[in-house]
Amino acid sequence: MFIEMNPNDTFGLLLRLGQDRNRGCLVGILQGRKGLILGVANEKSIAWGVARACHREGAELGFNYLGEALKKRVHPLAESIQSGFVEPLDVGDDAQLDDFFAKVEARWGRLDFIVHSIAFANRETLKGNFRDTSRADFHLALDISAYSFIACARRAARLMGPGGSMVTMSFLGAVRAVPNYNVMGVAKAALEAATRYLSQDLGSEGIRVNAVSAGPIRTLAASGVGDIRKLMEKSARGALLRRNVAQEEVGNATAYLLSDWASGVTGEVHYVDAGFNIGSGDPGGEPAPSGPASPSS
Ligand code: NAD
Numbered sequence: 001m002f003i004e005m006n007p008n009d010t011f012g013l014l015l016r017l018g019q020d021r022n023r024g025c026l027v028g029i030l031q032g033r034k035g036l037i038l039g040v041a042n043e044k045s046i047a048w049g050v051a052r053a054c055h056r057e058g059a060e061l062g063f064n065y066l067g068e069a070l071k072k073r074v075h076p077l078a079e080s081i082q083s084g085f086v087e088p089l090d091v092g093d094d095a096q097l098d099d100f101f102a103k104v105e106a107r108w109g110r111l112d113f114i115v116h117s118i119a120f121a122n123r124e125t126l127k128g129n130f131r132d133t134s135r136a137d138f139h140l141a142l143d144i145s146a147y148s149f150i151a152c153a154r155r156a157a158r159l160m161g162p163g164g165s166m167v168t169m170s171f172l173g174a175v176r177a178v179p180n181y182n183v184m185g186v187a188k189a190a191l192e193a194a195t196r197y198l199s200q201d202l203g204s205e206g207i208r209v210n211a212v213s214a215g216p217i218r219t220l221a222a223s224g225v226g227d228i229r230k231l232m233e234k235s236a237r238g239a240l241l242r243r244n245v246a247q248e249e250v251g252n253a254t255a256y257l258l259s260d261w262a263s264g265v266t267g268e269v270h271y272v273d274a275g276f277n278i279g280s281g282d283p284g285g286e287p288a289p290s291g292p293a294s295p296s297s
Helices: 010-022 046-056 067-080 094-108 135-157 182-203 228-238 247-258
Strands: 034-038 060-065 085-088 113-116 165-170 208-214 269-272
Touching: 034 046, 046 060, 046 113, 046 247, 060 067, 060 094, 067 085, 085 094, 094 135, 113 135, 113 247, 135 165, 135 182, 165 182, 165 247, 182 208, 208 247, 247 269
Parallel strands: 034 060, 034 113, 060 085, 113 165, 165 208, 208 269
Antiparallel strands: none
């Protein structure tokens, strides 16, 4: 079911949701929306947590995959949420970007949102001394992890109208020196600045651009960061909720940013890190025994 919403009319939205609920039909906050989720590698990917939340909220989703090995993983995941759009895309290649977005246009004709959940740096750069980063490794990390968001945003914006929304994934290493995060911290700083400049460009078109800064989560990409186990332990102890966040929590916060509930929010870096960034760090106590809450998804 598609409901017409005036993003400025929160009361109207509430009323409609109530009416639809009264008719026995729950309407999700992304009902009728079409969106791309870029960066699913497997079921542990943050992008997959976002995809599940967006699917639950009623969106129709399209996916990319990087290389044949990941195609085999992404296809069944996409099928499990009734998505028929799964296409190859290496964001380091402009021709592939053009091709990918041409397929999106041919299939849907328009786009309501994109989620950019992509980063890459050579493993050797994510341990040891930051000063040893080579020029080539610096370029690669910033190209794939930061520039690619600009490249995707430009192509996606052409297919969007007012109400369009874009979200990328960042980490605290953008604004603090985090051991071993090194060149990826510089890339995330560029990504957060790009979020602000994109939101400036696209604001006049009614398109919003935000970043989510997620606490550490065990994924393929995270396993490349040196001493990730220690980082996660310290993060759980230092978080105000005394635990790390779950993939679903990042998914739910991202779905909100993509939806009209966040119609007045753009250019923001929204932390989903159990309060780690505003605390004073590891208080030396034990983590909460309960572990992450598991919001329904
Ligand atoms: P992940 O390994 O599941 O996802 C990374 C994705 O990037 C993969 O799907 C990979 O295929 C894709 N990718 C890499 N190079 C690419 C290229 N050239 N073209 C297209 N795709 C490419 O790991 P994740 O942790 O889910 O990472 C997703 C995002 O979240 C990244 O931006 C990461 O920096 C960010 N993030 C992760 C954490 C964490 O602790 N896991 C915390 C904060 C932010």
